[in-house]
Amino acid sequence: MADLTRYTAAETASAIATGEVSAVEVAQAHLDRINAVDEKVHAFLHVDTDGALEAARAVDAKRAAGEELGPLAGVPLALKDVFTTKGIPTTAGSKMLEGWRPPYDATVTRRLKEAGVVILGKTNMDEFAMGSSTENSAYGPTGNPWDLSRIPGGSGGGSAAALAAFEAPLAIGTDTGGSIRQPGAVTGTVGVKPTYGSVSRYGLIAFSSSLDQGGPCARTVLDTALLHEAIAGWDPMDSTSINAPVPAVVAAARHADVKGMRVGVVKEFGGEGYQAGVMQRFNESVELLRSLGAEIVEISCPSFTYALPAYYLIAPSECSSNLARFDAMRYGLRVGDNGERSAEEVTALTREAGFGPEVKRRIMLGTYALSSGYYDAYYGSAQKVRTLISRDFDRAFGDVDVLISPTTPTTAFPIGERADDPMAMYLADLCTIPSNLAGNAAMSVPCGLAPEDNLPVGLQIIAPALADDRLYRVGAAVEAALNDKWGHPLLEEAPAL
Numbered sequence: 001m002a003d004l005t006r007y008t009a010a011e012t013a014s015a016i017a018t019g020e021v022s023a024v025e026v027a028q029a030h031l032d033r034i035n036a037v038d039e040k041v042h043a044f045l046h047v048d049t050d051g052a053l054e055a056a057r058a059v060d061a062k063r064a065a066g067e068e069l070g071p072l073a074g075v076p077l078a079l080k081d082v083f084t085t086k087g088i089p090t091t092a093g094s095k096m097l098e099g100w101r102p103p104y105d106a107t108v109t110r111r112l113k114e115a116g117v118v119i120l121g122k123t124n125m126d127e128f129a130m131g132s133s134t135e136n137s138a139y140g141p142t143g144n145p146w147d148l149s150r151i152p153g154g155s156g157g158g159s160a161a162a163l164a165a166f167e168a169p170l171a172i173g174t175d176t177g178g179s180i181r182q183p184g185a186v187t188g189t190v191g192v193k194p195t196y197g198s199v200s201r202y203g204l205i206a207f208s209s210s211l212d213q214g215g216p217c218a219r220t221v222l223d224t225a226l227l228h229e230a231i232a233g234w235d236p237m238d239s240t241s242i243n244a245p246v247p248a249v250v251a252a253a254r255h256a257d258v259k260g261m262r263v264g265v266v267k268e269f270g271g272e273g274y275q276a277g278v279m280q281r282f283n284e285s286v287e288l289l290r291s292l293g294a295e296i297v298e299i300s301c302p303s304f305t306y307a308l309p310a311y312y313l314i315a316p317s318e319c320s321s322n323l324a325r326f327d328a329m330r331y332g333l334r335v336g337d338n339g340e341r342s343a344e345e346v347t348a349l350t351r352e353a354g355f356g357p358e359v360k361r362r363i364m365l366g367t368y369a370l371s372s373g374y375y376d377a378y379y380g381s382a383q384k385v386r387t388l389i390s391r392d393f394d395r396a397f398g399d400v401d402v403l404i405s406p407t408t409p410t411t412a413f414p415i416g417e418r419a420d421d422p423m424a425m426y427l428a429d430l431c432t433i434p435s436n437l438a439g440n441a442a443m444s445v446p447c448g449l450a451p452e453d454n455l456p457v458g459l460q461i462i463a464p465a466l467a468d469d470r471l472y473r474v475g476a477a478v479e480a481a482l483n484d485k486w487g488h489p490l491l492e493e494a495p496a497l
């Protein structure tokens with residue numbers, strides 16, 4: 001095999017299983033790649049060289065002993081720095097947790113280890129997953145491998161950039177309002193927000209507990225499916241975990257056939273405010289699905305117009321409560337403890353120094369929205385909108401199998417362009433937020449480059465809760481048809497770093 005960083009996870013796993021390459025060689029090739037390019041990309045906050053090589057050696061030893069290997073054994077992965085990793089720094093992109101080494105593994109981390117996946121390190125992210133560009137990281141921004149002066153999306157920009165820069169074939173993200181799908185869209189990679197409750201939140205540092213969902217990211221739909229099956233499933237350690245069988249997403253990714261499927265185009269997403277090249281590639285994808293035998297219907301979901309304001313009340317409200325635990329007593333940072341100040345003073349000084357501006361903005365917004373006298377007007381109204389959004393989805397899925405839209409209104413914007421304009425930043429998640437509020441499953445799959453800037457465009461596919469398999473069926477069909485059309489996968493077009 002030539003450059004080991006260019007293969008898919010499926011190809012890599014099978015080459016390791018047959019003995020064509022060793023897991024250690026694969027891990028070393030990716031560590032070398034990280035050494036060569038990550039100074040420019042800054043996808044990683046922490047690279048665990050020793051841990052990765054040790055995990056790879058364990059896979060090779062298992063194979064040598066004739067033991068059966070799982071479908072992803074020996075495949076390297078980049079883990080968003082919001083999942084706890086025992087003994088390995090976990091910061092959630094915040095100064096508040098600088099130097100913290102968790103005493104336990106998140107369930108996702110544990111499952112990856114049990115699957116023989118080789119965790120290369122922890123990826124950069126917006127502080128506490130609040131943002132759409134990774135510029136809110138306390139450790140500096142990540143560059144988009146397509147154009148290092150542009151954002152890789154957020155909050156999981158590090159994970160998406162690691163994939164697009166061939167630093168890892170697999171990555172894990174979390175999606176509260178779009179943080180897996182939007183980075184996927186702007187880096188030309190695949191990202192899935194599974195049905196809420198199907199991937200455990202145990203050990204996932206909480207932003208907005210009723211919306212947060214971990215999920216798989218990769219360069220191909222099949223690889224994403226393999227990772228999905230490795231991390232999903234009931235977990236007694238998470239009270240919102242769903243005790244239901246994981247949909248057969250790998251089989252669906254291998255069954256790339258949309259003949260007879262009913263596909264709804266969301267009327268509210270598109271038109272004014274959307275970049276022309278994004279709409280062009282989206283409209284072509286609609287025609288492509290039609291030519292593959294899908295039945296296309298236009299669907300109106302009027303309440304989606306209110307999803308963004310509802311989200312920006314609900315998510316900050318939950319964050320104001322979740323982030324109260326960072327009190328300078330229990331974790332990480334402690335500022336101003338000179339033996340004379342009161343605990344309250346130390347807490348205040350620590351939160352002042354430890355949180356960045358966006359996190360502070362959200363804590364204040366959420367605290368206000370939850371305060372007595374305003375609770376019904378703000379939080380209560382937002383929860384009612386949330387119900388209306390779920391009803392719009394229910395109605396739509398009574399008529400169609402999946403819904404589609406552009407993943408984002410624009411391609412990757414320049415670093416700095418929206419940094420001082422929170423509203424412009426929030427608009428990046430216009431199309432992704434409804435699925436978080438309703439808890440259903442959604443994917444972003446690359447659908448070409450926008451002609452005006454040659455940057456990747458994402459197609460969003462949305463399925464009902466617990467029908468995640470439909471995402472993979474449709475996503476794999478689009479991926480295969482586009483590869484046929486252009487004769488190569490989209491990422492082959494990415495400029496060399």
Ligand code: GLN
Pocket residue numbers: 129130131132154155174175176177178179180207315426429
């Ligand atoms: N960009 C959205 C926000 O800032 C979504 C973030 C996420 O999904 N974690 O809240």
